[in-house]
Amino acid sequence: MNRDARIFVAGSDTLYGHALVDLLRAEGFTNLVGAGADEPNPTRPAAVESFFAATKPEVVFLCAGKSGGIGLNRSRPVELMRDNLLTTTTVLDAAHRYGVTKLLYLASSCAYPKHAPQPLAVESLGTGPMEPTSEAYSTAKFAGWKLCEAYRREYGCRFITGFPANAFGPNDDFSADGGHVIPALIRRAHDAKKQNAPELVVWGSGTPRREFVYSRDLARACLFVAEHYEGQEPINLGGGTDVSIADVARAVTDVVGFRGQLRFDATQPDGAPLKALNSTPLLEMGWRPETEFRAALAETYAWFLRHHTTEIS
Ligand code: GFB
DSSP states (O other), X not given: OOTTOOEEEETTTSHHHHXXXXXXXXXXXXXXXXXXXXXXXXXXXXXXXXXXXXXOOSEEEEOOSOOOOHHHHXXXXXXXXXHHHHHHHHHHHHHHHTTOSEEEEEOOGGGSBTTOOSSBOGGGTTSSOBOGGGHHHHHHHHHHHHXXXXXXXXHOOOEEEEEEOEEEOTTOOOOTTTSOHHHHHHHHHHHHHHTTOSEEEEESOSOOEEEEEEXXXXXXXXXXXXXXXXXXXXXXXXXXXXXXXXXXXXXXXXHHTOOSEEEEETTSOOOSSEEOBOOHHHHHTTOOOOOOHHHHHHHHHHHHHHHHTTSOO
């Protein structure tokens, strides 16, 4: 991509979006439209229309859309589904009408069937029921993929769908109840350390496994796909680290410096027993992750300390 291409990262305030904007700037892309305060509310068609008319982006990374961990998906399915459906339909419609040359839509690994063969391959999409705890949100992300396909089929739009592994990193939602597992455990382990608590509660059995990818590596994968992928199939954005929740909790408490006990709370849901992606197509194109898991956790905690330790959780 030309370094002066007009690029719009929709959702520049999200975990993915922040990492992408930082990467694009570091890679010398000088024409990022709408980053930060100038970004329109993606659920407001009039605001998105005016923005596209004024900036005419050539490339769009669609990272916008509220997301959260298993706790938020159980407590606020309406907001998660409605926000993502509105965001995706609004931004894709404007991207089509203003002739965006290439768009990468970030779906989610939870859109895969709960019991699909692992590691998850795109051929499994739509072959079985999704994990119930995040079904509303997952259905919205699945619909976003299908809408990208429809625009490609009807109008020839180069709208690509990427399915990321579970991502973590700076600028995430670190709330104890709403965040994904890594930021939520960082928050709670940090608070437990400050309060000299004897134990840290970990939701579920600790046995589920997840593939985690650092947000900076995910951003690199998104840029790589935008520059090199011309396929019509969706593409998994993984290449991350496969680890059990129990081992994640041990790694987080080690990085945070919490020395108490872990207690696994079986009254909380485990969600999908396993989520790991088959990212062979991406890896065969030559993309590789760069950040080791523990180093990524340490960078994430360092960011948290710089930005969050004044709040009361
Ligand atoms: O990251 P997480 O909320 O999302 O949960 P999913 C992963 C696993 O971590 C589950 C366990 O087995 C949780 O029970 N866990 C342990 C915790 N302690 C905690 C904690 O303090 N907070 C949280 N959140 N989990 C998400 C979907 O599923 O995957 C989203 O809900 C999104 O919609 C995301 O798609 C990629 O990986 O289970």
